[in-house]
Amino acid sequence: MLSFIGRSIIQKIITLFFVSVISFLIIHLAPGEPSQVDPLNPKFTPEMVERFREEFHLDQPLYIQYTYFYRDLFTGRTASWKDNQPVLKKIWEKFKNSLWLFIVGTILTWTLSFPIGIRSAIFRGGFYDRSATFFSYLLISIPGFFFAYILIIFVVNSFHVPVIGMETFGIGEPHWYRWFMDRVWHLLIPSVLGATGGIAVLSRYVRSQMLEVENQDYVRTARAKGVPEEQVHYKHALRNALLPFVTMFGLILPGLIGGSVIIESIFSWPGMGRMAYEAILARDYPVILTVNFISAVLVLAGTFVSDVLYMVVDPRIRL
Amino acid sequence: MIKTDTENFLQSTGLEGPLATRESRLQEFWRLLKGNRLAFVGLIIFVLFFCTAFTGLLLTAGTKPIFDPAMVRLQEKLRPPLSSPNLETLRSEEIPRLGVYLFGTDDLGRDVFARMMQGAWVSLTVGFVAVGIAVLIGIFMGGIAGYFGQNQLRADQMLAAVLALLGTVLLVVGTTLSGAVLLLIGSAYILFSLFWKQGAGRKTLPKWMKFFFAGAISIDTVIMRFVDIMLCFPSFFLILTVVALLPASIYNIMIVIGLTSWMGATRFVRAEFLSLREQDFVTAARALGVSAWRIIFRHMIPNAIAPVLVSATIGIATAILTEAGLSFLGFGVPPPHATWGNILSDGKRFIFDAPWLTFIPGFAILIVVLSFNLFGEGLRDIVNPKLRERY
Numbered sequence: 001m002l003s004f005i006g007r008s009i010i011q012k013i014i015t016l017f018f019v020s021v022i023s024f025l026i027i028h029l030a031p032g033e034p035s036q037v038d039p040l041n042p043k044f045t046p047e048m049v050e051r052f053r054e055e056f057h058l059d060q061p062l063y064i065q066y067t068y069f070y071r072d073l074f075t076g077r078t079a080s081w082k083d084n085q086p087v088l089k090k091i092w093e094k095f096k097n098s099l100w101l102f103i104v105g106t107i108l109t110w111t112l113s114f115p116i117g118i119r120s121a122i123f124r125g126g127f128y129d130r131s132a133t134f135f136s137y138l139l140i141s142i143p144g145f146f147f148a149y150i151l152i153i154f155v156v157n158s159f160h161v162p163v164i165g166m167e168t169f170g171i172g173e174p175h176w177y178r179w180f181m182d183r184v185w186h187l188l189i190p191s192v193l194g195a196t197g198g199i200a201v202l203s204r205y206v207r208s209q210m211l212e213v214e215n216q217d218y219v220r221t222a223r224a225k226g227v228p229e230e231q232v233h234y235k236h237a238l239r240n241a242l243l244p245f246v247t248m249f250g251l252i253l254p255g256l257i258g259g260s261v262i263i264e265s266i267f268s269w270p271g272m273g274r275m276a277y278e279a280i281l282a283r284d285y286p287v288i289l290t291v292n293f294i295s296a297v298l299v300l301a302g303t304f305v306s307d308v309l310y311m312v313v314d315p316r317i318r319l
Numbered sequence: 320m321i322k323t324d325t326e327n328f329l330q331s332t333g334l335e336g337p338l339a340t341r342e343s344r345l346q347e348f349w350r351l352l353k354g355n356r357l358a359f360v361g362l363i364i365f366v367l368f369f370c371t372a373f374t375g376l377l378l379t380a381g382t383k384p385i386f387d388p389a390m391v392r393l394q395e396k397l398r399p400p401l402s403s404p405n406l407e408t409l410r411s412e413e414i415p416r417l418g419v420y421l422f423g424t425d426d427l428g429r430d431v432f433a434r435m436m437q438g439a440w441v442s443l444t445v446g447f448v449a450v451g452i453a454v455l456i457g458i459f460m461g462g463i464a465g466y467f468g469q470n471q472l473r474a475d476q477m478l479a480a481v482l483a484l485l486g487t488v489l490l491v492v493g494t495t496l497s498g499a500v501l502l503l504i505g506s507a508y509i510l511f512s513l514f515w516k517q518g519a520g521r522k523t524l525p526k527w528m529k530f531f532f533a534g535a536i537s538i539d540t541v542i543m544r545f546v547d548i549m550l551c552f553p554s555f556f557l558i559l560t561v562v563a564l565l566p567a568s569i570y571n572i573m574i575v576i577g578l579t580s581w582m583g584a585t586r587f588v589r590a591e592f593l594s595l596r597e598q599d600f601v602t603a604a605r606a607l608g609v610s611a612w613r614i615i616f617r618h619m620i621p622n623a624i625a626p627v628l629v630s631a632t633i634g635i636a637t638a639i640l641t642e643a644g645l646s647f648l649g650f651g652v653p654p655p656h657a658t659w660g661n662i663l664s665d666g667k668r669f670i671f672d673a674p675w676l677t678f679i680p681g682f683a684i685l686i687v688v689l690s691f692n693l694f695g696e697g698l699r700d701i702v703n704p705k706l707r708e709r710y
Contacts, residue, residue, distance in 0.1 A: 015548055015551065018544075018548045019548055025488070027564070029488075030561065031564070137689060137692050138689060140692060141636065141688040142685050143647075143681065146663065146677070146684065146685065261555065276556060292560075295552075296552065
């Protein structure tokens with residue numbers, strides 16, 4: 001166990017190093033330069049461009065830029081090229097906004113997909129199962145932005161509540177109850193949208209896991225010795241089907257930062273995805289690279305946690 | 320005349336033919352497909368979509384197309400679907416070919432039907448080319464990792480590869496001369512070491528030289544670690560970054576989507592190859608002296624291709640969705656060319672006045688992607704006998 005943890009941590013650090021190199025190369029080798037982002041601006045005289053390049057080490061060779069960048073990142077001094085704010089502080093502020101979407105979306109995904117998946121597995125082949133299957137394919141296939149507009153039209157027309165942004169513009173300091181409901185309405189649609197894909201995929205997965213277990217011998221034995229149907233499903237089958245899902249707790253970590261660029265830009269949600277999108281438009285390399293680095297760390301941490309959890313819950317696994 | 324075993328058997332038992340109905344693989348596939356209703360509907364829509372895209376390409380291409388997607392009629396803007404044009408204000412060549420705006424017009428008075436026809440081809444090619452690239456890379460990398468995976472890469476070869484890579488990077492940056500020299504040295508050494516195998520062992524080398532010729536790391540490890548590295552990038556974010564930094568063009572989008580989605584195919588092919596190479600028919604082929612490449616292409620790939628095709632079908636759906644998302648954010652195919660994503664993204668400003676500009680492309684994308692997904696899932700059940708009876 002300890003040797004496995006040690007080995008995998010070393011492996012992940014090596015992977016992280018290569019990720020940092022590759023993302024740095026992709027961004028810096030792409031045609032065009034950040035100093036050329038606004039060529040028509042009269043303030044951008046050649047002297048200014050030169051100063052800009054010097055200020056951000058753009059005139060140095062790539063490997064020196066690389067060491068400068070990661071030295072700054074690890075000492076927490078990286079600053080955005082656009083507004084000279086510290087990147088980590090900027091990300092932390094946007095992260096707090098995205099966190100709400102993530103939490104509500106995750107809760108919706110995990111609470112809805114289990115009942116749906118279990119029910120389809122129990123009544124497999126029936127009307128409920130077939131319609132659940134069809135709807136989950138529908139939800140996987142629908143373009144997120146299109147679905148977002150359908151939901152906006154529906155909610156705005158039938159409930160007459162504003163939904164764009166994090167709170168109603170100019171709402172001031174209302175009664176706490178109104179403030180709370182306003183927040184809930186604004187949070188609801190983006191998080192439902194974020195959760196739809198997850199619900200569709202996860203409920204299919206729950207269903208196939210349940211089917212796998214329901215075909216095992218010990219379930220048949222339980223039935224044969226006269227255990228009531230309820231207990232067979234929920235005590236014998238479900239408990240064993242849950243095993244792979246424990247590990248999925250690790251895999252939802254990357255979703256923290258990946259967020260959704262499209263959903264956040266439709267709803268003007270001041271979150272991570274939108275910040276990254278704006279950074280890409282402005283060629284704000286420090287922000288892009290930092291977001292990329294953090295998300296790579298989260299992916300690696302997520303797989304690590306899920307490996308360890310798997311070993312803890314399933315004694316048959318020896319890594 | 321030499322008789323086959325079957326004929327001998329038939330003669331000895333006096334039977335006319337085999338008792339079980341003869342069924343070729345294709346017939347069996349067709350029977351199973353017809354049994355799976357959702358997948359069958361998916362296939363039909365897929366075929367229809369393919370025909371639409373192809374006729375759309377023929378009808379909207381050229382300088383004088385039959386349906387002109389770029390024809391601007393400002394006096395006819397935002398007409399609802401099925402409305403007939405105002406004949407008095409239009410010149411004769413501006414009148415829509417069908418005599419009616421089948422899907423309405425957009426804010427510049429362009430015929431949405433013609434634009435949808437043009438966009439269908441874009442969606443189709445983006446899906447197929449991107450997934451084609453991904454599958455080819457996946458088969459290549461997965462095949463090497465699965466078949467030659469146990470071979471060790473020697474330290475000197477790795478050094479040469481690093482040199483070649485450095486050379487490529489320098490070439491891209493702009494230092495042409497030193498880059499080309501490094502690239503040449505590196506690749507020449509690799510080729511040299513591949514074809515000249517005996518040399519290293521014959522001479523007695525000094526101790527420090529031996530280190531260079533020792534096996535350092537297996538090919539399988541290298542490829543799979545590279546897959547791990549690629550999986551660390553958030554894919555949509557990576558695609559967005561690259562597409563935003565590169566000049567806007569439809570080919571860039573296809574290539575970028577392809578280059579960022581080959582990891583799944585690689586893992587599938589590697590897993591299949593690892594189990595296939597232990598099987599008897601591969602051993603038999605090797606014993607007969609069949610060359611490694613022939614074993615891979617003639618014997619192993621046909622057996623390993625099924626799961627890859629399934630994931631490719633679903634991959635096409637994902638690629639179409641990704642392209643639509645990119646177009647929606649404004650990074651898709653550059654403007655005069657219509658795609659479903661940018662029709663929708665142009666139409667979103669008029670969502671309350673002209674909802675058809677949002678709903679027609681939206682539903683078109685939804686139906687096509689859904690049909691690919693359903694067909695892919697059906698295919699998975701059909702090619703995998705273990706999943707067949709259980710639903």
